[in-house]
Amino acid sequence: MQTTVNAPRPGGSVWTDPKVRAWLFQxxxxxxxxxxxxxxxxxxxxxxEKRGIISGFSFLNNSAGFGIAQHLIDYNESHxxxxxxxxxxxxxxxxxxxxxxxxxxxxxxxxxxRLSPNWLISKLxxxxxxxxxxxxPLLQIFFWYFAVMLSLPGPRQSMGIADSFFLNSRxxxxxxxxxxxxxxPFFGAIVVAxxxxxxxxxxxxxxxxxxxxxxxxxxxxxxLLIVLPGLAVLLTGNPLQWSIPELSGFNxxxxxxxxxxxxxxxxxxxIYTAAFIAENVRSGIMAVSHGQTxxxxxxxxxxxxxxxxxxxxxxxxxxxxxxxxxxxxxAKNSSLAAGIGYPxxxxxxxxxxxxxxxxxxxxxxxTMSVYLAISISISMLMNWYNKRIALIER
Amino acid sequence: MQIHTFKPDLPPPALSxxxxxxxxxxxxxxxxxxxxxxFAAYLVWLIxxxxxxxxxxxxxxxxxxxADCTSGGACWVFVQQRFGQFMYGFYPTELRWRVDLTxxxxxxxxxxxFVPQMPRKALYGLGFLVIYPLLAYWLLHGGFFxxxxxxxxxxxxxxxxxxxxxxxxxxxxxxxIMLALGRRSDLPAIRVICVTFIEFWRGxxxxxxxxxxxxxxxxxxxxxxxxxxxxxxxxGVILFQSAYIAEVVRGGLQAIPKGQYxxxxxxxxxxxxxxxxxxxxxxxxxxxxxxxNTFIALFKDTSLVIIIGLFDLLNSIKQATTDPAWLGMAxxxxxxxxxVFWIFCFGMSRYSLHLERKLDxxxxx
Numbered sequence: 001m002q003t004t005v006n007a008p009r010p011g012g013s014v015w016t017d018p019k020v021r022a023w024l025f026q027x028x029x030x031x032x033x034x035x036x037x038x039x040x041x042x043x044x045x046x047x048x049e050k051r052g053i054i055s056g057f058s059f060l061n062n063s064a065g066f067g068i069a070q071h072l073i074d075y076n077e078s079h080x081x082x083x084x085x086x087x088x089x090x091x092x093x094x095x096x097x098x099x100x101x102x103x104x105x106x107x108x109x110x111x112x113x114r115l116s117p118n119w120l121i122s123k124l125x126x127x128x129x130x131x132x133x134x135x136x137p138l139l140q141i142f143f144w145y146f147a148v149m150l151s152l153p154g155p156r157q158s159m160g161i162a163d164s165f166f167l168n169s170r171x172x173x174x175x176x177x178x179x180x181x182x183x184x185p186f187f188g189a190i191v192v193a194x195x196x197x198x199x200x201x202x203x204x205x206x207x208x209x210x211x212x213x214x215x216x217x218x219x220x221x222x223x224l225l226i227v228l229p230g231l232a233v234l235l236t237g238n239p240l241q242w243s244i245p246e247l248s249g250f251n252x253x254x255x256x257x258x259x260x261x262x263x264x265x266x267x268x269x270x271i272y273t274a275a276f277i278a279e280n281v282r283s284g285i286m287a288v289s290h291g292q293t294x295x296x297x298x299x300x301x302x303x304x305x306x307x308x309x310x311x312x313x314x315x316x317x318x319x320x321x322x323x324x325x326x327x328x329x330x331a332k333n334s335s336l337a338a339g340i341g342y343p344x345x346x347x348x349x350x351x352x353x354x355x356x357x358x359x360x361x362x363x364x365x366x367t368m369s370v371y372l373a374i375s376i377s378i379s380m381l382m383n384w385y386n387k388r389i390a391l392i393e394r
Numbered sequence: 395m396q397i398h399t400f401k402p403d404l405p406p407p408a409l410s411x412x413x414x415x416x417x418x419x420x421x422x423x424x425x426x427x428x429x430x431x432x433f434a435a436y437l438v439w440l441i442x443x444x445x446x447x448x449x450x451x452x453x454x455x456x457x458x459x460x461a462d463c464t465s466g467g468a469c470w471v472f473v474q475q476r477f478g479q480f481m482y483g484f485y486p487t488e489l490r491w492r493v494d495l496t497x498x499x500x501x502x503x504x505x506x507x508f509v510p511q512m513p514r515k516a517l518y519g520l521g522f523l524v525i526y527p528l529l530a531y532w533l534l535h536g537g538f539f540x541x542x543x544x545x546x547x548x549x550x551x552x553x554x555x556x557x558x559x560x561x562x563x564x565x566x567x568x569x570x571i572m573l574a575l576g577r578r579s580d581l582p583a584i585r586v587i588c589v590t591f592i593e594f595w596r597g598x599x600x601x602x603x604x605x606x607x608x609x610x611x612x613x614x615x616x617x618x619x620x621x622x623x624x625x626x627x628x629x630g631v632i633l634f635q636s637a638y639i640a641e642v643v644r645g646g647l648q649a650i651p652k653g654q655y656x657x658x659x660x661x662x663x664x665x666x667x668x669x670x671x672x673x674x675x676x677x678x679x680x681x682x683x684x685x686x687n688t689f690i691a692l693f694k695d696t697s698l699v700i701i702i703g704l705f706d707l708l709n710s711i712k713q714a715t716t717d718p719a720w721l722g723m724a725x726x727x728x729x730x731x732x733x734v735f736w737i738f739c740f741g742m743s744r745y746s747l748h749l750e751r752k753l754d755x756x757x758x759x
Contacts, residue, residue, distance in 0.1 A: 025584070029583055047612070120420075138697045139697060139731055143725075146712075147724040346605070364605060368602050371602060
């Protein structure tokens with residue numbers, strides 16, 4: 001905020017006129033920024049010329065020539081750097097999404113636990129929160145990766161559960177479903193069931209608002225979800241076949257594998273961020289005054305409905321904005337993957353590709369714009385949700 | 395006349411007072427709560443005894459090599475043997491007194507600032523802030539007035555972590571305050587510049603900033619002008635952190651009622667004197683806890699300099715665990731690192747809470 005005295009002093013020169021000064025300052029500031037930009041640009045041009053680096057994005061079409069431990073899209077060594085970029089981007093998004101979902105779940109449980117009337121539970125939640133939010137996330141990632149994951153037994157001595165899940169130092173192996181020719185009718189039945197449930201809940205809501213009669217949706221939904229796909233299986237046969245990992249030679253074949261880097265990163269980010277989310281949840285619940293609970297109870301709402309219909313909707317309004325910044329932090333912290341070599345955006349693209357091509361400016365610019373784009377999309381999504389649940393006042 | 399004598403009070407029911415009463419109220423108030431208590435107790439029993447067994451009872455405390463760790467628990471000999479490296483990095487052993495002296499000077503110099511009755515505190519504080527960095531640079535780096543040079547590539551361990559955090563906050567604070575003022579300015583061009591700057595740095599992870607400062611800074615600067623690795627990391631950290639400080643300070647500026655601005659303007663104060671004498675002293679007091687929290691985040695973020703190859707506390711420990719003479723000591727090393735970081739961060743967060751309570755005066759009506 002600035003003074004709003006606009007009339008020039010009588011007898012004062014033009015330099016003491018606030019309007020003139022305001023323009024002058026702004027012009028000077030813009031000139032300074034442009035000059036700095038030009039200085040950097042000019043230096044960069046000279047330096048690039050001297051080192052013989054040709055700037056431009058044509059390197060993205062060159063063949064990468066290195067393998068990647070985890071790729072969600074088809075990839076091999078002959079693919080281009082452009083494809084490496086997408087592999088890294090998908091890996092970053094994968095770890096961010098898993099981390100956000102798990103951290104939200106754990107964080108809400110811990111936040112509620114810290115407010116629990118049960119002394120032991122609330123003390124345990126407090127200890128968890130105070131311990132894990134005061135240890136750097138990179139250190140936690142290192143701990144899970146170097147001290148836990150890499151010291152697991154090798155494939156031959158791996159820990160198995162029910163002969164289908166195997167945990168060893170190469171990762172967690174689990175059965176993967178392979179759709180057979182009977183998958184289409186099965187999938188169709190599930191879609192029909194889901195549509196039926198949506199229609200049912202709409203009808204029951206309308207009826208509830210019109211007549212006040214309550215219809216428990218689960219009474220219709222659960223049979224619908226079991227009967228229809230079950231019928232499809234009975235008529236056409238097994239829709240899925242399972243590929244179970246088997247030890248062959250020195251490693252497992254078949255099934256899905258979670259690489260140890262992914263597990264360590266997800267564990268550390270979840271545990272770290274959950275501690276912060278728990279604190280947001282706690283302050284959100286505490287922000288709802290006790291009178292709200294008492295009013296709801298005196299209207300005759302049972303405890304569960306009081307929580308669901310009165311407390312949580314009001315607490316969410318307080319929780320959502322800080323929760324958004326925690327999600328942003330988690331997405332940005334996923335770049336710590338570079339420390340343990342999980343093939344994410346930063347370690348693949350800003351690490352390996354940069355070292356191989358030397359195109360520092362282009363690579364860093366692309367990486368930074370991706371994170372800016374992720375940050376902006378998460379905050380836009382959360383702002384939209386926040387607006388939807390915000391208190392509508394006069 | 396009849397005299398009424400009250401009977402003595404009955405003792406409260408045995409089930410609602412004392413240990414049993416407390417247990418009933420806090421642990422077993424309903425069947426669900428009882429289940430939770432039993433579950434939590436099982437969890438504690440599962441985790442705590444083996445942990446104590448490993449870390450304290452079965453641990454080895456004395457010795458010089460890995461062979462002295464025979465009891466199967468934690469091998470704290472490793473931490474003991476490498477303690478010097480964890481604290482000072484590759485700083486020459488015979489010169490480590492300089493690091494110690496720098497730290498003691500900081501503690502002794504800053505101590506009067508925490509005495510409430512100290513007169514002329516602001517003047518002293520300002521003087522300390524001007525003189526101490528020069529003194530610290532002379533002691534740590536040397537190179538003039540008779541102290542031999544210790545290049546920054548030899549700095550490491552906890553000392554480097556503290557240097558990065560301290561320089562980072564000292565550089566980010568003034569820059570952040572200027573950015574916050576710019577963001578609240580009436581001049582559109584300045585506002586746009588500041589908003590762009592702040593939102594850009596807040597949108598990217600610190601790792602990419604460090605990558606940028608280590609690979610792009612040499613390209614940005616004219617020929618012959620170059621910084622060492624530490625300086626590059628510091629520039630990245632300061633720019634990154636100033637954006638976060640700016641947002642914290644902006645919160646304080648927004649909390650100052652409009653009347654304060656108007657009153658200052660009515661007194662005839664210009665922009666800089668209005669900000670310097672009226673607004674900022676109030677706003678900064680409001681956001682001190684927020685600044686401490688930002689500093690805690692910065693302190694944790696210093697561990698990222700491992701990515702560009704600086705040997706801070708975490709990297710020193712990581713290097714030590716890959717030493718063939720001490721293979722398999724990763725758990726001990728990282729637990730020790732976690733303990734050090736935890737003590738610093740937890741201490742600062744307690745201090746921030748204490749400040750919040752102490753400074754919470756006169757703004758609530």
